Amino acid sequence: MTTQQPIRNDVVEEKYPADIKHIDSLEDARDTDSELKDNAVRPSHVDVDDGFDPKVMKRLVRKIDLHVIPILALMYCISLIDRTNLSMARAANNKAMNKELGLDVGNRYSLATMIFFIPYIILEIPSQIGLRAFGPKIWLSLSCLLWGVVMMCFGFLQNWQGLVGLRALLGAFESTLFPGAAYLIACWYPRKQMATRNTAFYFGSTAVGGLSSILAWGISQMHGTAGKSGWRWIFILEGIMTVFIGVLGFIFMHEFPDRAKFLTPEEKEIVRIRIDRDRGDATHDPLTLKKIGKYAIEVKPWIFGIMFTATTLSAYSMAYFLPTILQGMGFSNMLSQVLYAPPKIWAVVPGMFLAYWCDKTRQRAVGVMFNALLLVIGTIMFSQLENSKKEARYAGVFLAFGGATMNVPLIIAWTQTSIRSQSKRAFTAALLVAWGGIGGILAGVLFIEKEAKRGYPTGIWSTVALNILVIICAGGFKLWFMYQNRRADRGEIILEDHPGFRYQA
Template sequence: MSLKTELSHHEGEITPLESPDRFLTAEEKFPHINRSKLLRKCDLHIIPMLAVLYLMSFLDRGNIGNARIEGIIEDLNLTGTQFNWSITVFFFTYCVFEVPSNMLLKHIRPSIYLPSIMVLWGIVMTLMGIVNNYAGLIACRVLLGVFEAGLFPGVTYYLTMWYCRSDMQYRQAMFFTAAGLAGAFSGLLAFGIGKMRGTAGLNGWQWIFILEGIATVVVAVFAYWALYDFPENAKFLTQDEREFLQYSLEYDGYDRDLAAKGASSNQPVGRDNSNDKEFVWQAFKDVQSWLGALAMILIVVPLYSLYFFTPIIVNSMGHSVAKSQLLSAPPALVGAIANVFQAYFSDKTGKRFPFLMANFSLGLVGYSLCIAYGVKRIWITYAGCCIVNLGMQPCFICFISWISVNVSGPYKRAIAMAIVIGLGNMGGAIASNVYRAPDAPAFKQGHTIAMSMVAAGMAIVIGMYLGYGFVNRRKTKNMLSGKYDHLTGAELARMGDRSPFFIYRT
């Protein structure tokens, strides 16, 4: 079969190019479609619902920090490190179940699968409000990890089935901004819900779990109706709009400018959409998966540690419980806003690495202020927490986007992203033990550990950047030498991001 073929969106079907002389972009093939308007249309129908789902997810996993200053330790008679362990165990099951969950998502419609797991964790969250001992709390946190595991990697993969690489980070940021908003809302909600203390004989922390759990179930039921599956069956799109998106995604990894320099200048390379187990092994053997997971651990530690412990750090500065709940909101809100702005400019420039370097630098500056001033000047320390959020919240989604646009092939990407996010979230288990009660009120050791993680993450990302540049140069050299001229379009498609026509984004 000639390389001058076009892989259709349907598995295994290959149809000739309309023009054998040159490869057409989606804009050229569908000149009557306004790409910007179509993306905005997709955004309005897809992103808001996903953002609400993740807001509820992050709210439910992190509200235990608010519960602590509402009296959960005293009511359940928690001693020593038991509170920290109640946070930690969530991540054990959360990480283990992410890869199996994304494998399931390839076989179950997103509009069914995602709301279903949400209903389950909402029920668990509600039941957490009536536990009366440490064992019950641990059991609920373990189950919460099982059911929440599928959401973030599932949505990250799901978005790659709608948006091309150049549009990805902004959409992922809009979705992930819900995490920052959850951090802000968590404090505000806890402040309001805490006033129900004593109602029906329940303490404030119990009402936090019960009301937020019920809200999660309500949102999940609505999501069954509000979520769409994929472009090919989305009712809000016209037939031409569906074909435009499918065509754009099919050849998203194909570099026409690079191909035009070589002997095989007119070879359009699509993507292989099959669920072949070969792609599972490709994901596990890809160094991107493991370096990405290691870097993700190092990014997640400072991000989660501040999310879980900001109310506690603020409370240790001498503020009242109510004021601590309120003051825990601004740092998260600052990070959420920065996340959206950075993602917009990152997609606009097509760059990730320079923004990541700025993120890590802000993290180092913020922690330096926290370490240097501690409780001597609490407002400088508080500003340090804001600066860390300013850097590390955008860093998280920027890195996720960087990996997702550099792994090609839907099934391989689904597994690779689950590996990166699943193992990376083990950083949450570390984060839950970074800030210990004996280190209050300065928490110098916690800040120092988190700062060292930021520095190590920065070093790994620099290494990945240099590696991508080296591989891109080698691909160009091999392609120009005619090394791959004998391969068919289908064979090149199965190579995914290893194809000479796929250029890694930096």
């Protein structure tokens, strides 16, 4: 955000009023689009789809949805399964993995969960440079294939040190996917569709991934097959699945809009016009060290990062420790694995509805604050209610898991709607996911193994406190963004280096 000479909004609005002329052809759209940019017309004065046949636009958006979202969701689904199946493998066959690898000594298990996030965080920003250099088809698909090979290697471990090493390698390869997917989705869609598409991508993966506990329990019944424990078969078979999905990526993954082969030249131009009308950054600008330094000193992405950390702390802690928490509620070993699935699946419908509402109304803060409140209430319910109220405690798990999983795509979408330029979009996506990795580290540090029998009080209350902070930050952002928009309307400042840009609060 920079301060420049006041903008003559009165002149702009006189030449291009709010009810701007209808566009009858793609050529007219190009001409009008150029005029809009030349005269600094605010995006609110023209809809991104103005002048295009609604039926044509509906078909085009559906075409993009079907080509872009499903393969990303499938890859992220297996990514979530592979990074979090450690808890399922550990719980399988009366914790045979603990005995064979010595994970019940000290904080070895917490170290194994935490180490994943060290390379995951460090490599986030470099991974975005590789994404642009090699393209999503090669970069993301090859990464998926390689971490699938690593996952199979888990099945042949002989000690806990090897587990820690493979978890670190897994984090290195998985670091490419989430920020890459967030960036790719942002390059395809205008801001009014970001929350729904990010939520569809994320929930498409978490809903199917929610069944991973049942899958892991089923695979663990192979205990003793070929002389291997059930937990080893979980890693081997799920690793094979990952390699297969990586191969599918080479077939079905698509490039950025300007390189997409499934679009006609006219359709590519429509995509470009929509993005330029929305925020004026359809043209790629490379991410350089100078730009990284410029973006890194802005406060806004870091606050979004702290909010994302609080959310992922909740998501990862339940992914890694929920089976143990459920056993503490009195559920059997088998039920603790099976009951892990429903809380991950239930939030799909309300989550998609909330994302649609946020896109439709452009009210970003309200959705984030609502989810954080759900998370706080649910966490207190499942951790503080008496053991005799087992059903109520399990209901709290639904609220907490729902609040966390619904907030992940909403915070990503809100971050992406609050910035301009493709290089900044790549940097911010990587920074945000890196902060999400810090949430994973905190889950491993704050949920202390020796506190397991007492319900992990340090981790629980840290989760509650950080998500109260999310509510405060989201409310603060809403007030600040509204204030800045009013200043921009008066011509006092230019937001995100573009006279027509306004925040969505």
